[in-house]
Amino acid sequence: MQSPGRGLRLPSLRRLRAAWPWVLVLAALVGVRLSKGAFLSDAYALLSRPFWPGSAQSEWLRAAQQLDQQTRLDQLEADNRRLRELLELQAGSAELLSAPVISRQVQGWWQQLVIGRGSLQGLASGDAVLAPGGLLGRVVSVTPSTATVTLLTDTSSRVGVWVGRVRHHGMLVGQGSDRPLLRFIQQDVGVRPGDVVTTSPASTLLPPNLTVGVVQSVNEQAVPAPEAVVQLSAPAEAIDWVQVRIKAP
Amino acid sequence: MSGLARQRWTLATVLVVPLLVLAAPAPLQLAGVPPSWAVLWLLPWALMDGPLSGALLGAVLGLLLDSLHPGPLTQLPVLVLLGWWWGRLGRRRAPIERSFSLGLLALLGTALLGASLALQQLVWGLSSPAAVHTLLAQTLLTGLLAPMLCSLQLLLWRQLVPGLRR
Numbered sequence: 001m002q003s004p005g006r007g008l009r010l011p012s013l014r015r016l017r018a019a020w021p022w023v024l025v026l027a028a029l030v031g032v033r034l035s036k037g038a039f040l041s042d043a044y045a046l047l048s049r050p051f052w053p054g055s056a057q058s059e060w061l062r063a064a065q066q067l068d069q070q071t072r073l074d075q076l077e078a079d080n081r082r083l084r085e086l087l088e089l090q091a092g093s094a095e096l097l098s099a100p101v102i103s104r105q106v107q108g109w110w111q112q113l114v115i116g117r118g119s120l121q122g123l124a125s126g127d128a129v130l131a132p133g134g135l136l137g138r139v140v141s142v143t144p145s146t147a148t149v150t151l152l153t154d155t156s157s158r159v160g161v162w163v164g165r166v167r168h169h170g171m172l173v174g175q176g177s178d179r180p181l182l183r184f185i186q187q188d189v190g191v192r193p194g195d196v197v198t199t200s201p202a203s204t205l206l207p208p209n210l211t212v213g214v215v216q217s218v219n220e221q222a223v224p225a226p227e228a229v230v231q232l233s234a235p236a237e238a239i240d241w242v243q244v245r246i247k248a249p
Numbered sequence: 250m251s252g253l254a255r256q257r258w259t260l261a262t263v264l265v266v267p268l269l270v271l272a273a274p275a276p277l278q279l280a281g282v283p284p285s286w287a288v289l290w291l292l293p294w295a296l297m298d299g300p301l302s303g304a305l306l307g308a309v310l311g312l313l314l315d316s317l318h319p320g321p322l323t324q325l326p327v328l329v330l331l332g333w334w335w336g337r338l339g340r341r342r343a344p345i346e347r348s349f350s351l352g353l354l355a356l357l358g359t360a361l362l363g364a365s366l367a368l369q370q371l372v373w374g375l376s377s378p379a380a381v382h383t384l385l386a387q388t389l390l391t392g393l394l395a396p397m398l399c400s401l402q403l404l405l406w407r408q409l410v411p412g413l414r415r
Binding site for chain 2: 102103104105106107108109110112114140141148150154155156174175176177237
Protein backbone atom coordinates (compact mmCIF):
# COMPACT_ATOMS: atom_id res chain seq x y z
CA MET A 1 0.00 0.00 0.00
CA GLN A 2 1.35 3.40 -1.06
CA SER A 3 1.87 6.15 1.35
CA PRO A 4 -0.38 9.25 0.89
CA GLY A 5 2.58 11.59 0.06
CA ARG A 6 3.75 9.56 -3.00
CA GLY A 7 0.96 10.85 -5.45
CA LEU A 8 1.87 14.52 -4.91
CA ARG A 9 5.41 14.25 -6.17
CA LEU A 10 6.43 16.77 -8.85
CA PRO A 11 7.60 15.36 -12.23
CA SER A 12 11.27 15.13 -12.53
CA LEU A 13 13.28 17.71 -14.42
CA ARG A 14 14.21 15.19 -17.07
CA ARG A 15 10.57 14.52 -17.90
CA LEU A 16 9.83 18.20 -18.15
CA ARG A 17 12.68 18.63 -20.62
CA ALA A 18 11.34 15.82 -22.74
CA ALA A 19 7.82 17.34 -22.83
CA TRP A 20 8.63 20.98 -23.80
CA PRO A 21 8.14 20.49 -27.59
CA TRP A 22 4.61 19.27 -26.89
CA VAL A 23 4.04 22.37 -24.80
CA LEU A 24 5.11 24.50 -27.76
CA VAL A 25 2.76 22.65 -30.12
CA LEU A 26 -0.06 23.15 -27.67
CA ALA A 27 0.72 26.86 -27.38
CA ALA A 28 0.76 27.15 -31.19
CA LEU A 29 -2.62 25.43 -31.46
CA VAL A 30 -4.05 27.74 -28.83
CA GLY A 31 -2.64 30.68 -30.80
CA VAL A 32 -4.27 29.44 -34.00
CA ARG A 33 -7.54 29.00 -32.18
CA LEU A 34 -7.41 32.47 -30.65
CA SER A 35 -6.50 34.10 -34.01
CA LYS A 36 -9.48 32.35 -35.63
CA GLY A 37 -7.30 30.53 -38.10
CA ALA A 38 -5.57 33.60 -39.53
CA PHE A 39 -2.41 31.68 -40.16
CA LEU A 40 -4.30 28.88 -41.89
CA SER A 41 -6.21 31.27 -44.13
CA ASP A 42 -3.08 33.16 -45.12
CA ALA A 43 -1.19 29.95 -45.78
CA TYR A 44 -4.08 28.64 -47.87
CA ALA A 45 -4.23 31.89 -49.82
CA LEU A 46 -0.51 31.71 -50.50
CA LEU A 47 -0.64 28.10 -51.63
CA SER A 48 -3.79 28.38 -53.71
CA ARG A 49 -2.87 31.68 -55.44
CA PRO A 50 -2.00 29.97 -58.77
CA PHE A 51 -5.51 28.53 -58.87
CA TRP A 52 -7.42 31.71 -58.12
CA PRO A 53 -10.07 32.77 -60.66
CA GLY A 54 -8.11 34.66 -63.35
CA SER A 55 -8.95 37.37 -65.86
CA ALA A 56 -10.91 34.88 -67.95
CA GLN A 57 -13.60 34.65 -65.34
CA SER A 58 -13.84 38.41 -64.90
CA GLU A 59 -14.19 38.67 -68.69
CA TRP A 60 -17.02 36.16 -68.59
CA LEU A 61 -18.70 38.24 -65.93
CA ARG A 62 -18.18 41.42 -67.94
CA ALA A 63 -19.51 39.75 -71.07
CA ALA A 64 -22.55 38.54 -69.16
CA GLN A 65 -23.08 42.05 -67.81
CA GLN A 66 -22.78 43.51 -71.31
CA LEU A 67 -25.24 40.96 -72.64
CA ASP A 68 -27.65 41.87 -69.88
CA GLN A 69 -27.29 45.59 -70.62
CA GLN A 70 -27.61 45.02 -74.37
CA THR A 71 -30.79 43.02 -73.85
CA ARG A 72 -32.24 45.74 -71.67
CA LEU A 73 -31.20 48.36 -74.24
CA ASP A 74 -32.89 46.40 -77.04
CA GLN A 75 -36.06 46.15 -75.00
CA LEU A 76 -36.01 49.86 -74.20
CA GLU A 77 -35.38 50.72 -77.86
CA ALA A 78 -38.28 48.54 -78.92
CA ASP A 79 -40.48 50.26 -76.33
CA ASN A 80 -39.23 53.64 -77.46
CA ARG A 81 -39.96 52.84 -81.11
CA ARG A 82 -43.47 51.66 -80.27
CA LEU A 83 -44.19 54.78 -78.22
CA ARG A 84 -42.79 57.05 -80.94
CA GLU A 85 -45.04 55.37 -83.47
CA LEU A 86 -47.98 56.01 -81.17
CA LEU A 87 -46.94 59.67 -80.94
CA GLU A 88 -46.35 59.78 -84.71
CA LEU A 89 -42.80 61.05 -84.27
CA GLN A 90 -39.87 60.15 -86.51
CA ALA A 91 -39.76 56.39 -86.70
CA GLY A 92 -35.99 56.19 -86.72
CA SER A 93 -35.86 53.05 -88.79
CA ALA A 94 -32.31 53.01 -90.05
CA GLU A 95 -29.30 50.80 -90.29
CA LEU A 96 -25.71 51.42 -89.27
CA LEU A 97 -22.91 51.15 -91.81
CA SER A 98 -19.28 51.06 -90.71
CA ALA A 99 -16.91 53.32 -92.63
CA PRO A 100 -13.15 53.93 -92.35
CA VAL A 101 -11.87 57.46 -91.79
CA ILE A 102 -9.54 58.17 -94.72
CA SER A 103 -8.90 61.86 -94.10
CA ARG A 104 -9.16 63.88 -90.93
CA GLN A 105 -9.09 67.65 -90.43
CA VAL A 106 -10.11 68.41 -86.87
CA GLN A 107 -8.31 71.73 -86.46
CA GLY A 108 -7.88 74.62 -88.86
CA TRP A 109 -10.40 76.42 -91.02
CA TRP A 110 -12.52 73.34 -91.57
CA GLN A 111 -13.38 70.50 -89.20
CA GLN A 112 -14.27 67.54 -91.32
CA LEU A 113 -13.67 63.88 -92.02
CA VAL A 114 -13.62 62.04 -95.31
CA ILE A 115 -14.87 58.47 -94.96
CA GLY A 116 -14.41 55.56 -97.32
CA ARG A 117 -18.06 54.84 -98.09
CA GLY A 118 -20.25 56.73 -100.52
CA SER A 119 -23.44 56.76 -102.47
CA LEU A 120 -22.75 53.27 -103.85
CA GLN A 121 -23.14 51.96 -100.29
CA GLY A 122 -26.31 53.97 -99.73
CA LEU A 123 -24.95 57.08 -98.00
CA ALA A 124 -26.75 60.36 -98.58
CA SER A 125 -26.30 63.94 -97.56
CA GLY A 126 -27.66 64.58 -94.07
CA ASP A 127 -26.95 61.11 -92.67
CA ALA A 128 -25.83 61.10 -89.05
CA VAL A 129 -22.32 59.87 -88.34
CA LEU A 130 -21.68 58.12 -85.03
CA ALA A 131 -18.59 57.00 -83.19
CA PRO A 132 -17.99 55.21 -79.91
CA GLY A 133 -19.30 57.80 -77.48
CA GLY A 134 -22.03 59.38 -79.55
CA LEU A 135 -22.79 61.71 -82.43
CA LEU A 136 -19.81 62.95 -84.43
CA GLY A 137 -21.36 64.98 -87.24
CA ARG A 138 -23.36 64.82 -90.42
CA VAL A 139 -22.63 63.84 -94.01
CA VAL A 140 -22.59 66.97 -96.16
CA SER A 141 -21.54 65.61 -99.51
CA VAL A 142 -21.11 62.20 -101.08
CA THR A 143 -19.23 60.80 -104.04
CA PRO A 144 -19.69 57.24 -105.29
CA SER A 145 -17.05 55.90 -102.91
CA THR A 146 -16.45 58.63 -100.30
CA ALA A 147 -18.40 61.02 -98.13
CA THR A 148 -17.45 64.25 -96.42
CA VAL A 149 -18.58 64.63 -92.82
CA THR A 150 -18.88 68.01 -91.15
CA LEU A 151 -18.00 67.59 -87.48
CA LEU A 152 -20.06 69.12 -84.68
CA THR A 153 -17.07 71.39 -83.97
CA ASP A 154 -17.13 73.02 -87.43
CA THR A 155 -18.24 76.63 -87.47
CA SER A 156 -20.95 75.80 -89.99
CA SER A 157 -22.45 73.08 -87.77
CA ARG A 158 -25.81 73.85 -86.14
CA VAL A 159 -27.60 71.00 -84.38
CA GLY A 160 -30.70 71.06 -82.22
CA VAL A 161 -30.04 69.27 -78.93
CA TRP A 162 -31.80 68.43 -75.71
CA VAL A 163 -30.71 68.56 -72.07
CA GLY A 164 -32.74 65.80 -70.46
CA ARG A 165 -32.33 66.73 -66.80
CA VAL A 166 -33.82 70.20 -67.20
CA ARG A 167 -35.93 69.27 -70.25
CA HIS A 168 -34.74 72.19 -72.37
CA HIS A 169 -33.88 72.45 -76.04
CA GLY A 170 -30.82 74.29 -77.27
CA MET A 171 -28.74 74.87 -80.38
CA LEU A 172 -25.27 73.34 -80.50
CA VAL A 173 -23.05 75.71 -82.49
CA GLY A 174 -19.56 74.71 -83.67
CA GLN A 175 -16.78 77.05 -82.61
CA GLY A 176 -13.87 75.71 -84.65
CA SER A 177 -12.36 74.32 -81.46
CA ASP A 178 -12.81 71.06 -79.53
CA ARG A 179 -15.77 72.33 -77.55
CA PRO A 180 -18.92 73.63 -79.25
CA LEU A 181 -21.25 76.14 -77.66
CA LEU A 182 -24.76 75.31 -76.51
CA ARG A 183 -27.10 78.27 -76.93
CA PHE A 184 -30.47 78.30 -75.23
CA ILE A 185 -33.57 80.21 -76.17
CA GLN A 186 -35.10 80.61 -72.70
CA GLN A 187 -33.69 82.35 -69.65
CA ASP A 188 -33.22 80.43 -66.38
CA VAL A 189 -32.66 77.05 -67.92
CA GLY A 190 -30.97 75.68 -64.81
CA VAL A 191 -28.30 73.79 -66.70
CA ARG A 192 -25.18 72.94 -64.72
CA PRO A 193 -21.83 71.27 -65.47
CA GLY A 194 -22.20 67.54 -65.84
CA ASP A 195 -25.58 67.58 -67.57
CA VAL A 196 -25.78 65.17 -70.48
CA VAL A 197 -26.63 66.61 -73.90
CA THR A 198 -28.41 64.44 -76.47
CA THR A 199 -30.06 64.97 -79.82
CA SER A 200 -33.60 66.19 -79.52
CA PRO A 201 -36.25 63.49 -78.96
CA ALA A 202 -38.42 65.32 -81.48
CA SER A 203 -35.64 65.82 -84.05
CA THR A 204 -36.49 65.19 -87.66
CA LEU A 205 -33.03 65.91 -89.11
CA LEU A 206 -31.06 63.66 -86.78
CA PRO A 207 -31.87 60.39 -85.02
CA PRO A 208 -33.38 61.17 -81.61
CA ASN A 209 -31.71 60.57 -78.24
CA LEU A 210 -28.14 60.15 -79.43
CA THR A 211 -25.52 61.14 -76.88
CA VAL A 212 -23.70 64.32 -77.91
CA GLY A 213 -21.64 65.30 -74.88
CA VAL A 214 -21.56 66.71 -71.40
CA VAL A 215 -21.94 70.32 -70.27
CA GLN A 216 -18.55 71.53 -69.10
CA SER A 217 -19.26 75.10 -68.03
CA VAL A 218 -22.21 77.47 -68.07
CA ASN A 219 -22.25 81.20 -68.69
CA GLU A 220 -25.41 82.49 -67.01
CA GLN A 221 -24.52 86.11 -67.84
CA ALA A 222 -24.60 85.61 -71.62
CA VAL A 223 -27.01 87.79 -73.55
CA PRO A 224 -29.77 87.21 -74.59
CA ALA A 225 -29.82 83.71 -73.04
CA PRO A 226 -27.42 81.47 -71.13
CA GLU A 227 -24.73 79.60 -73.00
CA ALA A 228 -22.85 76.43 -72.12
CA VAL A 229 -19.61 74.91 -73.33
CA VAL A 230 -20.04 71.24 -74.21
CA GLN A 231 -17.38 68.55 -74.09
CA LEU A 232 -18.21 66.14 -76.91
CA SER A 233 -18.35 62.49 -75.98
CA ALA A 234 -17.00 61.15 -79.29
CA PRO A 235 -13.33 62.11 -79.78
CA ALA A 236 -12.84 62.80 -83.50
CA GLU A 237 -9.04 62.86 -83.19
CA ALA A 238 -8.77 59.23 -82.16
CA ILE A 239 -11.37 57.46 -84.26
CA ASP A 240 -10.43 55.36 -87.26
CA TRP A 241 -13.85 53.85 -87.94
CA VAL A 242 -17.23 55.50 -87.74
CA GLN A 243 -20.78 54.32 -88.18
CA VAL A 244 -23.13 56.05 -90.57
CA ARG A 245 -26.81 55.81 -89.84
CA ILE A 246 -28.31 55.39 -93.28
CA LYS A 247 -31.99 55.69 -93.80
CA ALA A 248 -33.78 52.48 -94.64
CA PRO A 249 -35.14 52.48 -98.20
CA MET B 250 3.47 81.79 -119.73
CA SER B 251 6.94 80.30 -119.82
CA GLY B 252 8.49 76.85 -119.70
CA LEU B 253 7.07 75.40 -116.53
CA ALA B 254 3.42 75.43 -117.52
CA ARG B 255 4.20 73.96 -120.94
CA GLN B 256 5.59 70.85 -119.29
CA ARG B 257 2.50 68.84 -118.57
CA TRP B 258 4.10 66.72 -115.89
CA THR B 259 5.20 69.78 -113.93
CA LEU B 260 1.66 71.09 -114.20
CA ALA B 261 0.41 67.77 -112.82
CA THR B 262 2.37 68.35 -109.61
CA VAL B 263 -0.41 70.74 -108.62
CA LEU B 264 -2.40 67.61 -107.73
CA VAL B 265 0.01 66.99 -104.87
CA VAL B 266 -1.54 69.94 -103.01
CA PRO B 267 -5.07 68.53 -102.52
CA LEU B 268 -3.58 65.13 -101.75
CA LEU B 269 -1.46 66.67 -98.98
CA VAL B 270 -4.48 68.57 -97.69
CA LEU B 271 -6.42 65.31 -97.46
CA ALA B 272 -3.53 63.33 -95.99
CA ALA B 273 -2.85 66.06 -93.37
CA PRO B 274 0.41 64.49 -92.13
CA ALA B 275 0.44 64.85 -88.35
CA PRO B 276 4.21 65.50 -87.97
CA LEU B 277 3.82 68.62 -90.12
CA GLN B 278 1.17 70.27 -87.98
CA LEU B 279 1.42 72.95 -85.35
CA ALA B 280 -1.16 72.66 -82.56
CA GLY B 281 -3.20 70.49 -84.91
CA VAL B 282 -3.16 73.09 -87.69
CA PRO B 283 -1.56 72.08 -91.00
CA PRO B 284 0.51 74.48 -93.13
CA SER B 285 -0.96 76.09 -96.22
CA TRP B 286 0.20 73.59 -98.85
CA ALA B 287 -1.27 75.79 -101.57
CA VAL B 288 1.02 78.67 -100.62
CA LEU B 289 4.05 76.37 -100.38
CA TRP B 290 3.43 75.07 -103.91
CA LEU B 291 2.29 78.30 -105.56
CA LEU B 292 5.12 80.55 -104.34
CA PRO B 293 8.02 78.87 -106.20
CA TRP B 294 5.83 78.17 -109.22
CA ALA B 295 4.76 81.80 -109.60
CA LEU B 296 8.29 83.11 -108.96
CA MET B 297 9.59 80.92 -111.80
CA ASP B 298 6.74 81.14 -114.27
CA GLY B 299 5.42 84.69 -114.11
CA PRO B 300 2.21 86.49 -113.13
CA LEU B 301 -0.14 85.01 -115.73
CA SER B 302 0.84 81.43 -114.99
CA GLY B 303 0.83 82.18 -111.26
CA ALA B 304 -2.68 83.63 -111.37
CA LEU B 305 -4.00 80.77 -113.52
CA LEU B 306 -2.49 78.10 -111.32
CA GLY B 307 -3.76 80.01 -108.28
CA ALA B 308 -7.25 79.72 -109.75
CA VAL B 309 -6.74 76.01 -110.45
CA LEU B 310 -5.56 75.44 -106.89
CA GLY B 311 -8.46 77.46 -105.52
CA LEU B 312 -10.99 75.39 -107.45
CA LEU B 313 -9.37 72.13 -106.38
CA LEU B 314 -9.22 73.10 -102.71
CA ASP B 315 -12.71 74.61 -102.61
CA SER B 316 -14.05 71.33 -103.94
CA LEU B 317 -12.65 69.54 -100.90
CA HIS B 318 -14.38 71.74 -98.36
CA PRO B 319 -18.12 72.14 -98.14
CA GLY B 320 -19.47 75.49 -97.09
CA PRO B 321 -19.28 79.02 -98.38
CA LEU B 322 -15.60 79.77 -97.63
CA THR B 323 -13.31 80.05 -100.65
CA GLN B 324 -9.56 80.37 -101.12
CA LEU B 325 -9.73 81.10 -104.84
CA PRO B 326 -9.56 84.94 -104.96
CA VAL B 327 -6.57 85.21 -102.63
CA LEU B 328 -4.67 82.41 -104.39
CA VAL B 329 -5.19 84.16 -107.76
CA LEU B 330 -3.98 87.41 -106.24
CA LEU B 331 -0.96 85.77 -104.62
CA GLY B 332 -0.04 83.95 -107.84
CA TRP B 333 -0.16 87.18 -109.80
CA TRP B 334 1.79 89.15 -107.13
CA TRP B 335 4.52 86.54 -106.71
CA GLY B 336 4.75 86.17 -110.50
CA ARG B 337 5.43 89.90 -110.82
CA LEU B 338 8.05 89.72 -108.06
CA GLY B 339 9.74 86.87 -109.94
CA ARG B 340 10.07 89.04 -113.05
CA ARG B 341 12.41 91.45 -111.25
CA ARG B 342 16.08 91.55 -112.18
CA ALA B 343 17.35 90.14 -108.86
CA PRO B 344 15.96 86.64 -108.39
CA ILE B 345 14.17 85.91 -105.11
CA GLU B 346 15.80 82.80 -103.76
CA ARG B 347 17.11 83.65 -100.28
CA SER B 348 15.57 81.63 -97.50
CA PHE B 349 14.50 84.70 -95.57
CA SER B 350 12.76 86.23 -98.61
CA LEU B 351 10.94 82.99 -99.39
CA GLY B 352 9.88 82.59 -95.75
CA LEU B 353 8.67 86.17 -95.54
CA LEU B 354 6.67 85.94 -98.79
CA ALA B 355 5.06 82.67 -97.65
CA LEU B 356 4.31 84.17 -94.25
CA LEU B 357 2.64 87.23 -95.80
CA GLY B 358 0.73 85.09 -98.30
CA THR B 359 -0.58 82.73 -95.61
CA ALA B 360 -1.54 85.63 -93.37
CA LEU B 361 -3.48 87.18 -96.28
CA LEU B 362 -5.17 83.86 -97.06
CA GLY B 363 -6.08 83.33 -93.39
CA ALA B 364 -7.34 86.89 -93.03
CA SER B 365 -9.59 86.45 -96.07
CA LEU B 366 -11.02 83.22 -94.62
CA ALA B 367 -11.59 84.88 -91.24
CA LEU B 368 -13.32 87.79 -92.99
CA GLN B 369 -15.52 85.40 -94.94
CA GLN B 370 -16.43 83.63 -91.69
CA LEU B 371 -17.45 87.00 -90.29
CA VAL B 372 -19.54 87.84 -93.37
CA TRP B 373 -21.31 84.47 -93.34
CA GLY B 374 -21.95 84.58 -89.58
CA LEU B 375 -19.56 81.70 -88.87
CA SER B 376 -16.93 83.61 -86.93
CA SER B 377 -15.25 81.94 -83.97
CA PRO B 378 -12.45 82.73 -81.51
CA ALA B 379 -10.50 79.76 -82.90
CA ALA B 380 -9.90 81.66 -86.17
CA VAL B 381 -7.11 83.70 -84.57
CA HIS B 382 -5.41 80.53 -83.30
CA THR B 383 -5.69 78.91 -86.73
CA LEU B 384 -4.42 81.99 -88.54
CA LEU B 385 -1.38 82.40 -86.28
CA ALA B 386 -0.45 78.71 -86.23
CA GLN B 387 -0.81 78.28 -89.99
CA THR B 388 1.07 81.48 -90.80
CA LEU B 389 3.96 80.61 -88.51
CA LEU B 390 4.22 77.01 -89.71
CA THR B 391 4.06 77.91 -93.41
CA GLY B 392 6.65 80.65 -92.91
CA LEU B 393 8.96 78.16 -91.19
CA LEU B 394 8.56 75.44 -93.81
CA ALA B 395 8.79 77.73 -96.84
CA PRO B 396 12.58 78.33 -96.85
CA MET B 397 13.22 74.60 -97.07
CA LEU B 398 10.37 73.41 -99.28
CA CYS B 399 10.25 76.38 -101.67
CA SER B 400 14.04 76.38 -102.14
CA LEU B 401 13.90 72.71 -102.99
CA GLN B 402 11.13 73.29 -105.50
CA LEU B 403 13.00 76.17 -107.13
CA LEU B 404 16.06 73.96 -107.51
CA LEU B 405 13.96 71.11 -108.86
CA TRP B 406 12.22 73.26 -111.47
CA ARG B 407 15.57 74.66 -112.67
CA GLN B 408 17.17 71.24 -112.94
CA LEU B 409 14.30 69.44 -114.56
CA VAL B 410 13.05 72.12 -116.94
CA PRO B 411 15.99 73.49 -118.91
CA GLY B 412 15.65 76.89 -120.53
CA LEU B 413 13.89 78.64 -117.70
CA ARG B 414 14.56 82.32 -117.38
CA ARG B 415 16.66 81.98 -114.21
